[in-house]
Amino acid sequence: MKVTKFWIIVWEVYKKNVRSMAFILMVLSPILIAAAAGGIAYFVSQTATVPEIAIISKNQQVIEALSSSKGEYTLNKKITTEKAAKEALKKEDLAGYLIIEEKNDTITGNYIQSTTSDAVDTTLITQLLTAIQTNQVASKLGLSQKDVAALVTPADVKTTTLKFENGKEETNQATDAMIKRWSAYIVAFAIYMFTLYYSSIIAQEIASEKGTRIMEIILSSVSATQHFFGKLVGILLVCLTQILSYALIGTIVYQIGKSFDFMQEALKGIDLFALLKGLIGNSIVFFIFGIMIYSILAALLGSLVSKVEDVGKAITPLTLLTLVGFFGGMYGFATPNEPLVKIGSYVPFFTPFMMPFRIASDTVNSTGVWASIIIMAVFTMICTYVSLTMYRSNVLIYSDTSLMKSLKRSWVIMRNEKTKQS
Structure with a gap:
Protein backbone atom coordinates (compact mmCIF):
# COMPACT_ATOMS: atom_id res chain seq x y z
CA MET A 1 0.00 0.00 0.00
CA LYS A 2 2.85 2.35 0.88
CA VAL A 3 4.51 1.69 -2.46
CA THR A 4 1.23 2.45 -4.23
CA LYS A 5 0.91 5.80 -2.45
CA PHE A 6 4.49 6.64 -3.33
CA TRP A 7 3.89 6.00 -7.04
CA ILE A 8 0.63 7.95 -6.92
CA ILE A 9 2.63 11.00 -5.76
CA VAL A 10 5.25 10.37 -8.47
CA TRP A 11 2.59 10.03 -11.17
CA GLU A 12 0.67 13.15 -10.11
CA VAL A 13 3.84 15.27 -10.04
CA TYR A 14 4.97 13.87 -13.39
CA LYS A 15 1.59 14.26 -15.08
CA LYS A 16 1.06 17.80 -13.81
CA ASN A 17 4.45 19.06 -15.00
CA VAL A 18 4.65 17.24 -18.33
CA ARG A 19 1.27 18.66 -19.33
CA SER A 20 2.12 22.20 -18.23
CA MET A 21 2.67 24.93 -20.81
CA ALA A 22 6.00 25.83 -19.16
CA PHE A 23 7.36 22.33 -19.81
CA ILE A 24 6.12 22.28 -23.41
CA LEU A 25 7.75 25.66 -24.07
CA MET A 26 10.93 24.48 -22.33
CA VAL A 27 11.12 21.48 -24.67
CA LEU A 28 10.14 23.35 -27.83
CA SER A 29 12.11 26.58 -27.37
CA PRO A 30 15.58 25.17 -28.25
CA ILE A 31 14.06 23.31 -31.20
CA LEU A 32 12.28 26.42 -32.48
CA ILE A 33 15.45 28.51 -32.05
CA ALA A 34 17.52 25.88 -33.89
CA ALA A 35 14.89 25.63 -36.64
CA ALA A 36 14.80 29.42 -37.03
CA ALA A 37 18.61 29.60 -37.17
CA GLY A 38 18.71 26.76 -39.70
CA GLY A 39 15.99 28.41 -41.79
CA ILE A 40 17.82 31.73 -41.82
CA ALA A 41 21.11 30.01 -42.75
CA TYR A 42 19.38 28.12 -45.56
CA PHE A 43 17.66 31.28 -46.86
CA VAL A 44 20.94 33.22 -46.79
CA SER A 45 22.78 30.42 -48.61
CA GLN A 46 20.09 30.30 -51.30
CA THR A 47 19.86 34.06 -51.81
CA ALA A 48 23.58 34.85 -51.51
CA THR A 49 25.04 36.43 -54.65
CA VAL A 50 28.63 36.21 -55.84
CA PRO A 51 30.20 39.71 -55.75
CA VAL A 152 56.74 26.76 -51.82
CA THR A 153 55.60 23.50 -50.19
CA PRO A 154 54.78 24.43 -46.57
CA ALA A 155 56.09 22.45 -43.63
CA ASP A 156 53.62 19.91 -42.24
CA VAL A 157 53.06 20.48 -38.52
CA LYS A 158 50.69 18.31 -36.47
CA THR A 159 49.75 18.75 -32.83
CA THR A 160 49.80 15.66 -30.62
CA THR A 161 49.17 15.84 -26.87
CA LEU A 162 50.76 13.17 -24.70
CA LYS A 163 48.85 11.89 -21.70
CA PHE A 164 50.51 9.73 -19.06
CA GLU A 165 48.03 7.37 -17.39
CA ASN A 166 49.35 4.91 -14.79
CA GLY A 167 52.87 5.28 -16.18
CA LYS A 168 51.72 4.53 -19.74
CA GLU A 169 51.93 6.97 -22.60
CA GLU A 170 48.77 7.75 -24.58
CA THR A 171 48.32 10.08 -27.54
CA ASN A 172 45.49 12.52 -28.00
CA GLN A 173 44.94 14.30 -31.31
CA ALA A 174 43.96 17.98 -31.30
CA THR A 175 40.66 17.23 -33.08
CA ASP A 176 39.64 14.69 -30.42
CA ALA A 177 40.48 17.19 -27.67
CA MET A 178 38.35 19.88 -29.32
CA ILE A 179 35.38 17.50 -29.64
CA LYS A 180 35.72 16.57 -25.96
CA ARG A 181 35.87 20.21 -24.89
CA TRP A 182 32.78 21.18 -26.88
CA SER A 183 30.98 18.12 -25.50
CA ALA A 184 31.89 19.36 -22.01
CA TYR A 185 30.59 22.82 -22.91
CA ILE A 186 27.24 21.36 -24.01
CA VAL A 187 26.97 19.34 -20.77
CA ALA A 188 27.86 22.36 -18.60
CA PHE A 189 25.27 24.53 -20.35
CA ALA A 190 22.63 21.76 -20.07
CA ILE A 191 23.31 21.36 -16.32
CA TYR A 192 23.03 25.12 -15.88
CA MET A 193 19.66 25.34 -17.67
CA PHE A 194 18.17 22.16 -16.19
CA THR A 195 19.31 23.02 -12.66
CA LEU A 196 17.77 26.49 -12.72
CA TYR A 197 14.48 25.20 -14.13
CA TYR A 198 13.98 22.04 -12.09
CA SER A 199 15.20 23.53 -8.80
CA SER A 200 12.49 26.14 -9.16
CA ILE A 201 9.86 23.54 -10.14
CA ILE A 202 10.44 21.18 -7.20
CA ALA A 203 10.58 24.08 -4.71
CA GLN A 204 7.28 25.41 -6.10
CA GLU A 205 5.71 21.94 -5.93
CA ILE A 206 6.31 21.75 -2.19
CA ALA A 207 5.71 25.42 -1.37
CA SER A 208 2.37 25.50 -3.23
CA GLU A 209 0.98 22.56 -1.23
CA LYS A 210 2.31 24.01 1.99
CA GLY A 211 0.93 27.48 1.25
CA THR A 212 -2.61 26.19 0.64
CA ARG A 213 -2.51 23.93 3.74
CA ILE A 214 -3.03 20.88 1.52
CA MET A 215 0.19 19.47 2.94
CA GLU A 216 -1.54 18.69 6.26
CA ILE A 217 -4.13 16.55 4.48
CA ILE A 218 -1.52 14.79 2.32
CA LEU A 219 0.75 13.95 5.25
CA SER A 220 -2.17 12.51 7.19
CA SER A 221 -2.22 9.58 4.72
CA VAL A 222 1.44 9.32 3.62
CA SER A 223 4.72 9.79 5.45
CA ALA A 224 6.93 12.82 4.93
CA THR A 225 9.61 10.47 3.58
CA GLN A 226 7.31 9.12 0.88
CA HIS A 227 6.17 12.62 0.01
CA PHE A 228 9.75 13.91 -0.22
CA PHE A 229 11.01 11.11 -2.47
CA GLY A 230 7.78 11.02 -4.47
CA LYS A 231 8.16 14.69 -5.40
CA LEU A 232 11.86 14.23 -6.13
CA VAL A 233 11.44 11.14 -8.33
CA GLY A 234 8.51 12.74 -10.18
CA ILE A 235 10.57 15.81 -11.08
CA LEU A 236 13.57 13.70 -12.10
CA LEU A 237 11.31 11.69 -14.42
CA VAL A 238 10.10 14.95 -15.98
CA CYS A 239 13.75 15.87 -16.52
CA LEU A 240 14.41 12.46 -18.11
CA THR A 241 11.40 12.93 -20.39
CA GLN A 242 12.79 16.23 -21.61
CA ILE A 243 16.20 14.68 -22.36
CA LEU A 244 14.61 11.76 -24.24
CA SER A 245 12.44 14.22 -26.18
CA TYR A 246 15.55 16.08 -27.34
CA ALA A 247 17.26 12.80 -28.26
CA LEU A 248 14.24 11.62 -30.28
CA ILE A 249 13.71 14.95 -32.05
CA GLY A 250 17.45 15.28 -32.72
CA THR A 251 17.53 11.82 -34.32
CA ILE A 252 14.51 12.60 -36.52
CA VAL A 253 15.93 15.99 -37.58
CA TYR A 254 19.30 14.43 -38.39
CA GLN A 255 17.76 11.65 -40.48
CA ILE A 256 15.65 14.14 -42.45
CA GLY A 257 18.24 16.92 -42.65
CA LYS A 258 21.23 14.87 -43.81
CA SER A 259 19.67 14.61 -47.28
CA PHE A 260 19.98 18.41 -47.72
CA ASP A 261 23.19 19.84 -49.16
CA PHE A 262 23.47 22.68 -46.63
CA MET A 263 23.17 20.18 -43.74
CA GLN A 264 25.87 17.98 -45.27
CA GLU A 265 28.09 21.05 -45.60
CA ALA A 266 27.45 22.05 -41.97
CA LEU A 267 28.26 18.55 -40.67
CA LYS A 268 31.35 18.12 -42.83
CA GLY A 269 34.37 17.35 -40.68
CA ILE A 270 32.27 16.74 -37.54
CA ASP A 271 32.49 13.24 -36.06
CA LEU A 272 29.01 12.88 -34.54
CA PHE A 273 29.85 9.51 -33.01
CA ALA A 274 32.86 11.01 -31.21
CA LEU A 275 30.74 13.96 -30.07
CA LEU A 276 28.00 11.71 -28.67
CA LYS A 277 30.62 9.50 -27.03
CA GLY A 278 31.97 12.59 -25.29
CA LEU A 279 28.47 13.54 -24.12
CA ILE A 280 27.44 10.08 -22.95
CA GLY A 281 30.73 9.21 -21.20
CA ASN A 282 31.71 10.54 -17.79
CA SER A 283 29.77 13.74 -18.48
CA ILE A 284 26.41 12.02 -18.03
CA VAL A 285 27.48 10.92 -14.53
CA PHE A 286 28.27 14.52 -13.56
CA PHE A 287 25.01 15.65 -15.15
CA ILE A 288 22.93 13.20 -13.08
CA PHE A 289 24.68 14.00 -9.81
CA GLY A 290 24.46 17.74 -10.50
CA ILE A 291 20.70 17.61 -11.09
CA MET A 292 20.18 15.40 -8.02
CA ILE A 293 22.18 17.59 -5.62
CA TYR A 294 20.48 20.82 -6.63
CA SER A 295 17.00 19.21 -6.75
CA ILE A 296 17.38 17.70 -3.26
CA LEU A 297 18.48 21.02 -1.78
CA ALA A 298 15.70 22.83 -3.68
CA ALA A 299 13.14 20.50 -2.06
CA LEU A 300 14.54 21.40 1.36
CA LEU A 301 14.51 25.14 0.66
CA GLY A 302 10.98 24.89 -0.74
CA SER A 303 9.79 23.34 2.52
CA LEU A 304 11.15 26.29 4.52
CA VAL A 305 8.76 28.84 2.98
CA SER A 306 5.02 29.13 3.55
CA LYS A 307 4.07 30.86 0.29
CA VAL A 308 4.83 30.21 -3.37
CA GLU A 309 5.76 33.88 -3.73
CA ASP A 310 8.77 33.30 -1.48
CA VAL A 311 10.22 30.45 -3.54
CA GLY A 312 12.36 32.80 -5.62
CA LYS A 313 14.06 34.18 -2.52
CA ALA A 314 14.40 30.72 -0.98
CA ILE A 315 16.31 29.21 -3.90
CA THR A 316 18.50 32.29 -4.46
CA PRO A 317 21.51 30.57 -2.79
CA LEU A 318 21.18 27.67 -5.24
CA THR A 319 20.86 30.06 -8.17
CA LEU A 320 24.04 31.86 -7.11
CA LEU A 321 25.90 28.56 -6.70
CA THR A 322 24.75 27.52 -10.17
CA LEU A 323 25.98 30.80 -11.66
CA VAL A 324 29.35 30.47 -9.92
CA GLY A 325 29.65 26.88 -11.13
CA PHE A 326 28.68 27.73 -14.72
CA PHE A 327 31.04 30.70 -15.06
CA GLY A 328 33.71 28.68 -13.26
CA GLY A 329 33.22 26.04 -15.94
CA MET A 330 33.59 28.67 -18.67
CA TYR A 331 36.80 29.81 -16.98
CA GLY A 332 37.93 26.18 -16.89
CA PHE A 333 37.13 25.89 -20.61
CA ALA A 334 39.86 28.47 -21.33
CA THR A 335 42.29 27.67 -18.50
CA PRO A 336 41.80 24.08 -17.25
CA ASN A 337 45.20 24.05 -15.49
CA GLU A 338 44.47 26.96 -13.15
CA PRO A 339 44.66 26.02 -9.41
CA LEU A 340 41.21 27.56 -8.84
CA VAL A 341 39.70 25.26 -11.48
CA LYS A 342 41.50 22.21 -10.09
CA ILE A 343 40.24 22.88 -6.56
CA GLY A 344 36.73 23.81 -7.72
CA SER A 345 36.42 20.59 -9.74
CA TYR A 346 36.38 18.64 -6.44
CA VAL A 347 33.76 20.85 -4.76
CA PRO A 348 30.45 18.95 -5.26
CA PHE A 349 28.47 22.09 -6.17
CA PHE A 350 30.94 22.94 -8.94
CA THR A 351 32.20 19.49 -10.01
CA PRO A 352 29.48 18.96 -12.68
CA PHE A 353 30.51 22.22 -14.37
CA MET A 354 34.32 22.10 -14.05
CA MET A 355 35.38 18.45 -14.10
CA PRO A 356 34.10 17.72 -17.67
CA PHE A 357 36.43 20.47 -18.96
CA ARG A 358 39.40 19.02 -17.08
CA ILE A 359 38.61 15.58 -18.50
CA ALA A 360 38.30 17.05 -22.01
CA SER A 361 41.67 18.80 -21.74
CA ASP A 362 43.34 15.72 -20.18
CA THR A 363 44.50 17.70 -17.15
CA VAL A 364 43.19 15.08 -14.71
CA ASN A 365 43.87 11.34 -14.55
CA SER A 366 41.34 8.56 -13.95
CA THR A 367 42.10 8.58 -10.20
CA GLY A 368 41.10 12.24 -9.99
CA VAL A 369 37.91 11.60 -11.98
CA TRP A 370 36.88 8.70 -9.75
CA ALA A 371 37.73 10.72 -6.65
CA SER A 372 35.40 13.53 -7.79
CA ILE A 373 32.61 11.03 -8.55
CA ILE A 374 32.97 9.39 -5.12
CA ILE A 375 32.97 12.80 -3.40
CA MET A 376 29.80 13.75 -5.29
CA ALA A 377 28.12 10.42 -4.46
CA VAL A 378 28.93 10.78 -0.75
CA PHE A 379 27.85 14.42 -0.75
CA THR A 380 24.57 13.47 -2.49
CA MET A 381 23.82 10.89 0.21
CA ILE A 382 24.64 13.40 2.96
CA CYS A 383 22.44 16.04 1.30
CA THR A 384 19.61 13.51 0.97
CA TYR A 385 19.84 12.46 4.61
CA VAL A 386 20.06 16.02 6.00
CA SER A 387 17.38 17.38 3.65
CA LEU A 388 14.99 14.51 4.41
CA THR A 389 15.50 14.83 8.17
CA MET A 390 14.96 18.59 8.13
CA TYR A 391 12.06 18.19 5.70
CA ARG A 392 10.24 15.98 8.21
CA SER A 393 10.77 18.65 10.87
CA ASN A 394 9.68 21.77 9.00
CA VAL A 395 7.24 20.66 6.32
CA LEU A 396 4.24 21.43 8.57
CA ILE A 397 5.70 24.54 10.21
CA TYR A 398 4.41 27.86 8.87
CA SER A 399 6.42 31.02 9.35
CA ASP A 400 7.10 34.32 7.58
CA THR A 401 10.59 34.70 9.06
CA SER A 402 13.75 34.88 6.97
CA LEU A 403 15.24 31.82 5.30
CA MET A 404 18.17 31.64 7.72
CA LYS A 405 15.88 31.81 10.77
CA SER A 406 13.62 29.11 9.31
CA LEU A 407 16.65 26.94 8.58
CA LYS A 408 18.03 27.45 12.09
CA ARG A 409 14.68 26.66 13.70
CA SER A 410 14.33 23.55 11.54
CA TRP A 411 17.76 22.43 12.71
CA VAL A 412 16.80 22.94 16.36
CA ILE A 413 13.55 20.97 15.92
CA MET A 414 15.43 18.16 14.19
CA ARG A 415 17.94 17.93 17.06
CA ASN A 416 15.17 17.99 19.68
CA GLU A 417 13.34 15.15 17.94
CA LYS A 418 16.53 13.10 17.83
CA THR A 419 17.08 13.78 21.54
CA LYS A 420 13.55 12.56 22.35
CA GLN A 421 14.06 9.39 20.30
CA SER A 422 17.32 8.61 22.07
Missing part, protein backbone atom coordinates in the same frame (compact mmCIF):
# COMPACT_ATOMS: atom_id res chain seq x y z
CA GLU A 52 31.43 41.19 -59.04
CA ILE A 53 34.80 42.96 -59.19
CA ALA A 54 37.04 44.57 -61.79
CA ILE A 55 40.81 44.20 -62.18
CA ILE A 56 42.92 47.09 -63.37
CA SER A 57 46.25 45.78 -64.69
CA LYS A 58 48.47 45.99 -67.75
CA ASN A 59 49.52 42.36 -67.35
CA GLN A 60 47.01 40.17 -69.16
CA GLN A 61 48.52 37.04 -67.60
CA VAL A 62 47.64 38.31 -64.13
CA ILE A 63 44.08 39.14 -65.18
CA GLU A 64 43.57 35.67 -66.67
CA ALA A 65 44.97 33.98 -63.55
CA LEU A 66 42.69 35.96 -61.24
CA SER A 67 39.64 35.39 -63.44
CA SER A 68 40.06 31.61 -63.09
CA SER A 69 38.81 31.75 -59.50
CA LYS A 70 35.26 30.40 -59.17
CA GLY A 71 32.77 31.05 -56.40
CA GLU A 72 34.54 33.83 -54.47
CA TYR A 73 33.86 36.54 -57.08
CA THR A 74 33.11 37.13 -60.75
CA LEU A 75 35.22 39.33 -62.99
CA ASN A 76 33.82 42.22 -65.05
CA LYS A 77 36.17 42.24 -68.05
CA LYS A 78 34.50 45.26 -69.67
CA ILE A 79 35.88 47.65 -67.07
CA THR A 80 39.60 48.18 -67.67
CA THR A 81 40.32 51.67 -66.26
CA GLU A 82 40.35 53.00 -62.72
CA LYS A 83 37.99 55.84 -63.67
CA ALA A 84 35.36 53.46 -65.06
CA ALA A 85 35.76 51.16 -62.06
CA LYS A 86 35.29 54.00 -59.57
CA GLU A 87 32.17 55.17 -61.42
CA ALA A 88 30.71 51.63 -61.38
CA LEU A 89 31.52 51.32 -57.67
CA LYS A 90 29.75 54.62 -57.02
CA LYS A 91 26.64 53.31 -58.81
CA GLU A 92 26.96 50.02 -56.84
CA ASP A 93 27.42 48.06 -60.06
CA LEU A 94 30.64 46.62 -58.62
CA ALA A 95 31.53 45.19 -55.22
CA GLY A 96 35.05 46.60 -55.65
CA TYR A 97 38.05 46.78 -57.94
CA LEU A 98 41.65 45.63 -57.70
CA ILE A 99 44.52 47.81 -58.91
CA ILE A 100 47.64 45.75 -59.63
CA GLU A 101 51.10 47.24 -60.07
CA GLU A 102 54.40 45.52 -60.82
CA LYS A 103 57.81 46.89 -59.87
CA ASN A 104 61.16 45.12 -59.48
CA ASP A 105 59.62 41.66 -59.82
CA THR A 106 57.19 42.49 -57.01
CA ILE A 107 53.43 42.49 -57.51
CA THR A 108 51.32 44.75 -55.29
CA GLY A 109 47.55 44.88 -55.21
CA ASN A 110 45.19 47.47 -53.78
CA TYR A 111 41.58 46.34 -53.41
CA ILE A 112 39.12 49.21 -53.20
CA GLN A 113 35.54 48.82 -51.99
CA SER A 114 32.76 50.98 -50.61
CA THR A 115 31.11 50.76 -47.19
CA THR A 116 28.00 49.22 -48.75
CA SER A 117 29.83 46.66 -50.91
CA ASP A 118 29.50 42.91 -50.51
CA ALA A 119 32.55 41.59 -48.69
CA VAL A 120 35.22 39.87 -50.79
CA ASP A 121 37.79 37.62 -49.15
CA THR A 122 41.13 38.94 -50.40
CA THR A 123 43.01 35.92 -49.02
CA LEU A 124 42.50 34.02 -52.29
CA ILE A 125 43.59 37.05 -54.33
CA THR A 126 46.75 37.32 -52.22
CA GLN A 127 47.50 33.62 -52.76
CA LEU A 128 47.02 33.88 -56.53
CA LEU A 129 49.19 36.99 -56.83
CA THR A 130 51.88 35.34 -54.69
CA ALA A 131 51.85 32.29 -56.98
CA ILE A 132 52.16 34.50 -60.08
CA GLN A 133 55.00 36.48 -58.54
CA THR A 134 56.81 33.27 -57.53
CA ASN A 135 56.52 31.83 -61.05
CA GLN A 136 57.81 35.04 -62.62
CA VAL A 137 60.85 35.17 -60.32
CA ALA A 138 61.48 31.42 -60.79
CA SER A 139 61.36 31.84 -64.58
CA LYS A 140 63.90 34.67 -64.41
CA LEU A 141 66.18 32.52 -62.23
CA GLY A 142 65.81 29.52 -64.54
CA LEU A 143 64.05 27.30 -62.01
CA SER A 144 61.79 24.46 -63.14
CA GLN A 145 58.20 24.00 -61.96
CA LYS A 146 59.39 21.08 -59.83
CA ASP A 147 61.93 23.32 -58.10
CA VAL A 148 59.27 25.98 -57.49
CA ALA A 149 56.88 23.40 -56.02
CA ALA A 150 59.60 22.18 -53.66
CA LEU A 151 60.33 25.74 -52.53
